[in-house]
Amino acid sequence: MFQGNGTGDRHAAVLAGALVAFCAAMGQAAIVFHDQTAESGIAFVHSDGGCEKKYIMENVSAGLTLLDYDNDGLVDIYFLTGTPLKGCPPNPKIRNALYHNEGNWRFTDVTEKSGLGDGGYGLGVAVGDYDNDGFLDIFLNNYGPKKLFHNNGDGTFTDVTEKAGLGGDLKMGAGACFFDMDKDGYLDLYVAHYVQFSYDKHFIHTMRGVPIYMGPPYYPGEEHSLYHNNGDGTFTDISRESGIAGHIGNGMGMVCCDYDNDGDTDIFVANDMGGNFLWDNDGKGHFTEKGLLSGFAYDLNGEEHGSMGVDCGDYDNDGRIDFYVTSYQGQFATLFQNTGGGILEDVTLVTGAGEGTFTPVTWGNSIVDLDNDGFRDIFVACGHLQTNIELWNDVGTYKNTNLVLQNTGNGKFVNVSDTAGDGLKVKESSRGAAFDDLDNDGKVDIVILNSRTKPTILRNASTGQGNWLQVELHGKVNKFGVGSQARVYAGDLMLIDEVHAGRGYQSSYGMRLYFGLGKRDAIDRVEVRWMGGKTEVFGDIKVNRRVTLSEGTGKEKS
């Protein structure tokens, strides 16, 4: 008698086997993720802070961050949560949570000790070392008061919001990014805002009689804010003089990177039901909005999406950073290919990068090499924002499985989610997703924040993968090298990446740079263009290890 899983699982196993065989024939390893949540010791449960009043912020909460806050070489996890909103019963136990990575997939709740149990309404987060003391600090872009937590270097954090001059902003937050806009070595801060919300304008909308959440068109949009780091632990609001103010958006996720390879960092903001922003930096901290002309504002049809998260990465290995933007139900998440000359072309329909994204609402995402074959894949976190969608549209479901789109190396993506292990069978309503190597085995793992429930911890359990290299950049002033760019040359392969401090869906991760090398077992060189500095060449680097490259120790590129 057959004993084991149900027919469905057996069927999935047969399919998985077939896929492994197919991938092997194609020279690709299968991508497999194991759901590690139960073994992780993580007890965090997200709350949207609601009580059936259906406030708009409930369905967009929240992001998370992966950071090595204590510099012990293991990446830790910080989850954001919503907290009880007006008219809902207070519950002081609902707060953000920091988990220390003990190794071997065990995490310990250190919220209390760290002082990071913020009771504000969590939406977005950015992590960066704003005071260049070598420890990562945390900015929370909450609904209501924002928070800047200074990392004291001893496992504790201090709320320095007021002292830093960031205390005045009570708007509804969204994504945020630290980045060095003027190359002075100090991280500046972009703070996206979602909508102008007020309780007195709120009402519960219905769809064919079923109560639903109101979307952003019911509220005026918001200006976003840009803060200059004065280098003395304080920030100055320069939204107006920088050109950022005056543009109204419904900001959600965001990322900062140098899309035009001109050596300065530009800003990308996903706007919910409005054109996305591309703020082109003139190198001195003045920005021009180029969303429309670059192609980033809208999809191929000139249509705005309910854009949610945005991440960047070079999917076609042409040395230019491309972008992936997630969106609402009935819209494809969109892959923008950077074709040079400031143009970002929607190539979703010709690459298959939207496969599986049309029906769910899509959120956290990354262009990341999950099988170390040298070509970046795409991960997409899914889940509807209407908790009762099934009551008025059975095509959508509140809980969804997430998606893995494998890069076939010829400019195309294939949806391999069904065969990507039990980790991709988890059905929740996901929001933020973060990507880092949690067990230092050379493979990128994933942590997903799920709305109204526990998170999902995915261990990359893929086997037969390619060689790899992980790079940590150590700048002279800007200690974590935010904005610095590394190019890895290995035989026929040239891979590029940058250090970002805020990305995806209102999240922050990836201070280390990850490069899959496939079968290439030698690295010719790594070139690092330091933020605001020179380009250096580093040689004698072996594969399958993590290296720290420090500014000033490489050979200056002529």
Add this chain to the structure above:
Amino acid sequence: MDPVPVVEAKWPPEGWEQKGDEEKIEFLKKEELSQAEALAAEFGRSDDALVALGNVYRKYGNSIQALACWEKALAVNPGRVDAYDGMAMVAMEKGEHDKAAQLWAKGISVKPDTREFRSSMSQALSRAGRHEDAIRALEDEIRLFPTSGLAHYLLGQEHLLKKEYPEAKGDYEKAIALLPNHTGSYYGLMTVCQRLKLADETGRYTARFDELKARDTKETQDSLRGRDDLQGMWKTTAETYLAAESLYRRAGDLRRAEVALKRAETIDPDNARLLTRRAWNLRGQGRLADALTVHEKIAKTNPDDILNLFNMAGICIEIKQYEKAQTTLQSAITRAPEFDGAYRELARLYLMQGRENAAARELAAQAVKLSPTAANYFVYSWACEKNGDHKGAVAALKRSSELEPENPMYRDKYRLATMQD
């Protein structure tokens, strides 16, 4: 199954005013569903009843039952292309783009002259990554319906994806000639001109796109902010009663048809389809002035209802209000430049009045260009004759009688014209 009893429901029901919006919606929802289900039960072999019930299920987000109804409707009448359309739309929403393309292809095989099916199919094919098939579908649509602005635009999108910029530019230009305010086509033009490094044109199209996008955004926001769930329920429930009225009328049960129509009127007195039906009824009774009043009412609430303008002009001509007929037809042309009937009827009006012969010929020629039907050729023939082009008139009459050989008027006129030669 017993027939649905004829019950003239008391309206408003007891305690209606005290009910909140949600209760009212729930009441209407139940009423609409039970009406549609009863119809489908009574007219189980009627594809109309099954399609109507499918549409109601779809409206309430029940795609599984909607699909089942449409499939039953197709079993009764395989020619119901609207059932294929509904099924394909659900497949699209589910992200099953190949399946959607197959369903539209089936619809086309049943009724090859269905407008826009090939365009819809091309979008499904494109989303499925089958771009060459999408192009073929669009080329077919354009061959059959050269005035389909949507098809030209979508073909532009496919050429853009293939980086065939000059071809895409040509497609978008054709689309704009047919749909002057089509936002997507301006975005396409802006994009290809940028790729082709045509700076001036890029600037011009960008400005136009910006304008149109601002308009679209405002319209979307206004419509969302102004959306009233209860109001929407009134309207759609009335539609279901209109479907019932139509079924009963065709089944010869005028009593129940009347009850259904009355109910629809109670629920949504401003419903355009209902008003149109009433106008036709009045026209049938010879009460032309009253019919015109109803058409004018529709034109106020639905100024883009081209058929209404068309019918309104017809009545104006009948009651000899020629000036009003002319402005109404001109308005129809402005609002729907791709609608051939308005060109034809304005030409006919001029010809009847013995004026503007040259303009009449141009208008009739445009009608023929948009849709080469027997009726359009017939009016064009008349216009040719009035402009002294007897040869052209005979050729046009020949086309009319070829296109509709059974029509005695075309046949006789043609015979007469050739005898004169």
